[in-house]
Amino acid sequence: MRAIWKGALTFGLVNVPVKVYSATEDHDVSLHQVHSTDGGRIRYQRICELDGEVVPFQDIDKAYDDGEKTVVLTKEDLASLPAERSREIDVVEFVPSDQIDLLTLDKAYYLEPDSASPKAYVLLRKTLEQTDRTAVVRFSLRQKTRLAALRVRGDVLVLQTLLWSDEVREAAFPALDEPVRISAKELELSASLVESFSNDFDPTEFADEYQEELRTLIDAKLEKGDALDTAETFGERGDEETGGEVIDLMEALRASVERSRAARDESKGGSSGGAADEKDAAAKPPKKKPARAS
Secondary structure: OOOOEEEEEEEOOEEEEEEEEEOOOOOOOOOOOEOOOOOOEOOOOOEOOOOOOEOOHHHOOEEEEOOOOEEEEOHHHHHOOHHHHOOEEEEEEEEEHHHOOHHHEEEEEEEEEOOOOOHHHHHHHHHHHHHOEEEEEEEEOOOOEEEEEEEEEOOEEEEEEEOOHHHOOOOOOHHHHOOOOOOHHHHHHHHHHHHHOOOOOOHHHOOOHHHHHHHHHHHHHHHHOOOOOHHHHHOOOOOOOOOOOOOOHHHHHHHHHHHHHHHHHHHOOOOOOOHHHHHHHHOOOOOOOOOOOO
16 A cells, blocks of 8 residues: 555644555446447547637636636645645544444545554554544545544554535425334334344445446457347346335335245244244354355
């Protein structure tokens, strides 16, 4: 990995030099646009509306238009802002970890100690672990002031940027304003259905099936050309179940529980019924890995 930023974590008089790395990466297949009639590559150019000339990237500035006037902001203007010049990640406060709303979590970064001794880094990490606290910090990156949560992941400090409060929309749905009556039996069946799907989460068991199939399609077209039999590549696919409005919620819950139970029994080679079925209903289903395209 390559560090994208260097600075220091500061809280009180404690200063922790760190390097910042992107914690995630995109593995989607990279595609570009072409002309459908002849396959020619589609390219975009930055053209000035006044002189019609293509403008090199280094000659491009930014501007703000309030509807009546336009203000041009040069690279020097933006670089002069005090927040952008700062190379510090300032701890604002330490809050209970469960107070961080998951909806506000954004981009994640790893922090690596950037000093001869990682003692201050390890001290902060252990303190966050023992107190079950998350540090709320402020810093500047790529011409933006950011709010972030500093937390522990394994032996590493992770910086996860947070959306500002005004960037999170309020959910107001009229249908939820109406009173809804849920019977005890419906709740019982729903809980049974949840239990039948219960498992320990292992993200490595899941894969992006669309990207896998896209890679398979690309490999097949590279090998055979455009005259490709999709059914031969991916196999015949039966009619998929289509969703619709559930008329009888109780019946849908009951059928779902029975189907889940039957699938579990089949995977175990069948059951003797009766008490065994009741025991199986509380058991966790085996983990299933998604089918991978070959």
